[in-house]
Amino acid sequence: MIALDLTVFDSWKPILTALALPPVPLLLLILLGWGLSARRRLLGGMMVLLSCIAIWLACCTAVARVIERQVLRPPAPIAEETLAELKSGSGKQAKSHVAPSAAIVVLGGGRIPRAKELGTADLNSWSLQRLRYGIRLARETGLPIAFSGGIGWSQQSQAPADSQLSEAEIAARVAEDEFLKPLRWTETRSRDTRENAQRTVALLRADGVQQIVLVTHAWHMPRALRAFEQAAGGSLKITPAPLGFFVSEQAPELEWLPTLQGFTQVRLALRELLGSLVTR
Incomplete structure (x- = not known):
């Protein structure tokens, strides 16, 4: 497969991505x-018909699950045995007062620049789900948490100071105030997954961390895992802890009917596939 390096167009990624994805x-x-139907009625009609069918399929949760399982192929949820090993290791280090050799890393999934009900910036649903799961893993294993996320490319603009808080800064506030679980590290400058990996690996490596438990959504995990493995260069062990798999929530026949949820999930899956193709 031909590798495409589009880093020069980073600031254009939100626009290019929107243009490349359905609809x-x-x-x-x-x-x-x-336009073709006036001169070539059959060809033009077939293009319109096939496009309408594709739009229908792009709104089906069943299609999203097929793409996730068969194309993206995220790793399985973290095993109980792995959690037990992490808990045992963190317990021994705590007793000996040694700095932790493993850490849970939560990747930001977006933010709300200014939530009206709060009067300040807030995490979006993807980031909040990841943070909640990361805190749950931290409580099960005793490991400290890092959160990686700055301000994404689509939100790079001049705005009031409170709406320019990074994802990690917002997550630190939410973790401490709402979950009563302070973060140990916050990486606040990354704008995408590649920078998440580069900056977070450098931050944790400097503190002697040797293993990362990586938390992000299942549809995002393959690309995130590859980015972290490349950034670590074999110097850190990366253990995936995906969440939010696309699962069947209704009767099978209903999964082939267009829904807002289906459209969102298909776009998420295709966006990850596109991201994998241009950053591999």
């Missing part, structure tokens, strides 16, 4: 088919 390409195909 934009399919709507353009419908317009193209409509």
